[in-house]
Amino acid sequence: MATFVARVFQNWRVSASQAAFNQARNASVLCKRLEFKEYGDPMEVISKVEEEISDDLQPNEVLVKMLAAPLNPADINTVQGKYAVKPDSFPAVLGNEGVGEVLACGSKVKHTGVGDWVIPFLNQFGTCRSHAIAPEDDVVKIRKTVPLVEAATMSVNPCTAFRMLNDFVTLDDNDVVIQNGANSAVGQAVIQMCRVYGYRSVNIVRSRDDLDELKEYLTGLGANVILTEEELRTTQLFKSGELPRPRLGLNCVGGASATEVARQLAPSGTLVTYGAMSRAPLTVPTAQLIFSDLRIRGFWMTHWTRTHSVSRARWEMLDEMQTLCDQGYFKAPRHELVHIDEWREAVRRTMPGGGRVGAKQILIFDRDLKV
Amino acid sequence: MATFVARVFQNWRVSASQAAFNQARNASVLCKRLEFKEYGDPMEVISKVEEEISDDLQPNEVLVKMLAAPLNPADINTVQGKYAVKPDSFPAVLGNEGVGEVLACGSKVKHTGVGDWVIPFLNQFGTCRSHAIAPEDDVVKIRKTVPLVEAATMSVNPCTAFRMLNDFVTLDDNDVVIQNGANSAVGQAVIQMCRVYGYRSVNIVRSRDDLDELKEYLTGLGANVILTEEELRTTQLFKSGELPRPRLGLNCVGGASATEVARQLAPSGTLVTYGAMSRAPLTVPTAQLIFSDLRIRGFWMTHWTRTHSVSRARWEMLDEMQTLCDQGYFKAPRHELVHIDEWREAVRRTMPGGGRVGAKQILIFDRDLKV
Structure with a gap:
């Protein structure tokens, strides 16, 4: 059964990918990302790094251009070293949530295609970066009928609400x-x-x-x-x-x-x-x-996602959430879109007592992004 | 299913009762009981009452001679008016737990016979009395192979332990x-x-x-x-x-x-x-x-007993408890047997800080009782 569910979940993540799309581009992109090299005051230990990255992809990898990534209080706690999840290594890229568009696919990528929208499969993806290269299994394809901000903020808070209303x-x-x-x-x-x-x-x-x-x-x-x-x-x-x-x-x-x-x-x-x-x-x-x-x-969503990563329950939840969003029954919380270059302002507003409480700060990486 | 279980439970309460036993004696007995007429300090509001009661039984009633009845902290709290269960009316008879012997049965009593040992079917039986007349449905027959003190103290504390170890x-x-x-x-x-x-x-x-x-x-x-x-x-x-x-x-x-x-x-x-x-x-x-x-x-045993009074779970629990007791795997807690005439001492020792902590006070009604 677990195998069956895993297969269904993988298939659900499939786009009608065509071999033509599944090619690396053999070029490079300028990647901007927010990193922290140690625990401490987020205003001090976070820095923005710019780096050319090659899009020479491994056969199973995808190149994702991030579109939007919210800053959540848990991200701040992580940087402070106060969260129950620690980065695997330093420097670590900030951000657990967000939505990106697939720009290129390795030769053996089966479950996604160029142009698809994807969200992280697990926590700790490091979403506060303009581009990411990752194994295709690290992302989940979602429908492009979902409004962009709703897609970017779907996997933590609405899923927390979903599980608490359904599981207890x-x-x-x-x-x-x-x-x-x-x-x-x-x-x-x-x-x-x-x-x-x-x-x-x-x-x-x-x-x-x-x-x-x-x-x-x-x-x-x-x-x-x-x-x-x-x-x-x-x-x-x-x-x-x-x-x-x-x-x-x-x-x-x-x-x-x-x-x-x-x-x-x-x-x-x-x-x-x-x-x-x-x-x-x-x-x-x-x-x-x-x-x-x-x-x-x-209840802790991170733990649930980890233990149910390929379960039918997760597949059903994400499917339902997308339906609610693309049919207009569900709106993202109040928010502000902030370009990554203005990350300091966004981080400050996300910290406790940081002002403008009640507007989630969502990083974007393209000033011309239309939502 | 509920009906089936109720029937099994009733049958389990049956003794091999014979019509010959099921007769009232048309006499009277001197009943000693501990009553309280209002809430207050147990040493002040509890009193011992002696009264001749007729054993003219209704067809469904049994006359029970109480053998032993422990005083529990909840009994003290009840008298103080601090417990979640209040007596139906005043004066109320003290005591929720104990074991008695059936002395006589009404003409239509089916499930118990003279000489059987019984414990209360529900809380609030009022066990601190030498004799009780009650509908047969208010008592549960238990095996006489169970040692007397274990029988008297079975229905609250050991059952609480049983349920907590089994139900969570x-x-x-x-x-x-x-x-x-x-x-x-x-x-x-x-x-x-x-x-x-x-x-x-x-x-x-x-x-x-x-x-x-x-x-x-x-x-x-x-x-x-x-x-x-x-x-x-x-x-x-x-x-x-x-x-x-x-x-x-x-x-x-x-x-x-x-x-x-x-x-x-x-x-x-x-x-x-x-x-x-x-x-x-x-x-x-x-x-x-x-x-x-x-x-x-x-967990609250009183609530469990009320909601599971005729359930299979209760029948199985009482059966297992009796087996553990009569095979020597389970002993009653440390205790002292105290004659009802010395009730003041027993109540005092049951109250918080009442001294001799660690010896449950068990009222008996016959100074010659052999346990």
Whole structure:
């Protein structure tokens, strides 16, 4: 079965590749990339390197021109040496996510062709570079009907939302999902998927100056209820029976916020933690574990992708995500496109407290890119 | 299927009852019982009541002479009004666990006969009384080959251990289970069951004066490793590879002790909380949830019994427990038999800090009882 699924997944990655396309060009390209040679302050240890690379490809390799690559908080943590995944070696290229176009293929490349769009097969691809040469198995072909920014930001945050909504609790129509950090990239994905799946989302955000604007934005994505942390503490929403208690809670904040989300869950409800914005640990009252059968879990997309790289579940997920995107049911989070030459600004804005919070920084490599 | 299981379970509760036995005696007995009329300090609100009760039985009723009934911490919490289960009405009879002998049966009683031993079918039976009249469906017949004290203490603590070892993680031979509060009644049951099942138990206890004696006692029950809380913090047992990391952790303490137990678990390990002796909530680092897939659950035997009262799982569990007991593989926890007239002493010793910690107080109703 595993073999069958692997084969299906490989085939799904195939384009109608033609031998004519599968040729290296025997030329060279100027590659710009963001590297870090050691752990440290991202503003200090990251540098932009420019280098001519030959496109003399090995038979199984592809030359990919990157189109767009988002900077995620995990990328910053990786550079700081604080992330659970370490680079295999230094210098390491920044970036785990992005979309590129295949420029050339080695003679034995079977599963992709020139002009195809591809995303990394696994984490640690090093997407913050204008060009990459990689074994064809290191990339997954995706449909060009998917809008470019959605393609560039598909494999981490929306997939995190997808898995958390699908893998922990079997939800029914009109079931309620509650989440904190609802304006995060994952939060925005959760809101949109809940709308598609017919679940109702209760979305917790921190109080802020532009709260009304944020509420309007999240409501536009499909949020059913939006509450501040303070409003959650005293809400009668569930006690009054206006909404059934949530059977699934999603937590990317930790600390008191997570405890409060857990407190609202239905008996035998599950709280899934996928982030820790507050840096505070998770604390839950014992009585809720024992008498209400609260279930506490964690989720890490990188680990899931690693353990399910050629599974049917992954193939189905990416297929569904692409359908949602190319049919307009799913939008990328708020973002800014930033040329790689202005990488310092993009990195700064991605760091905690870096300003312009709420706009994901997406590196591009061609100033004339049309999205 | 549910009906089938219910029928099997009922039949399993059947004795070879004969019509001749199934007769009320049309007399009366002097019943001594421990009652509480309101919530409060157990030493103040519990009182012993003596009353003649008629054994004029309804057709479906049995008259049970209680032989032994342990006092559990949950009974104390119930009297204090702090437990998740409240009495249906006041005055309420103390006690959820115990074993009795059937003295007489109503004319339509089918599933039990005079002389049979029975335990309560559900929680809240009110076992701290010399005699009880109850519908036959409120009791479960058990084998008289089971030693009396083991029979009296079977339905709460050993069943809690049984379910926690069976329902959360599929363990293999030589897998490791770690638990704190290892000298609790549940802890002693876990140690013995791990030995029977072929698992290795790592047992955490608080440091104390009689530590050597306690270690000897727990080793005698089958404990593989015994560590104090302090020793656990610096142990190399798992880091060195001497033992594989535990896939299941059991927690009845909470606070720092629970965090420390969780820290030792294998990736994707499960921590099950069933008590909170320290009264401190459970705190876990977010990184362990996300990157190590730590799973946090709770367990409450009362809820399980309520939701599985006639399930095959319960029948199989009670059957296995009786086999373990009557073949000598399972011993009751350390205990003292106390006549109901000395109930004050037994209640005092069951309360937190009540002295003689480590000897479960078991009420008896006949000073000449031979165990």
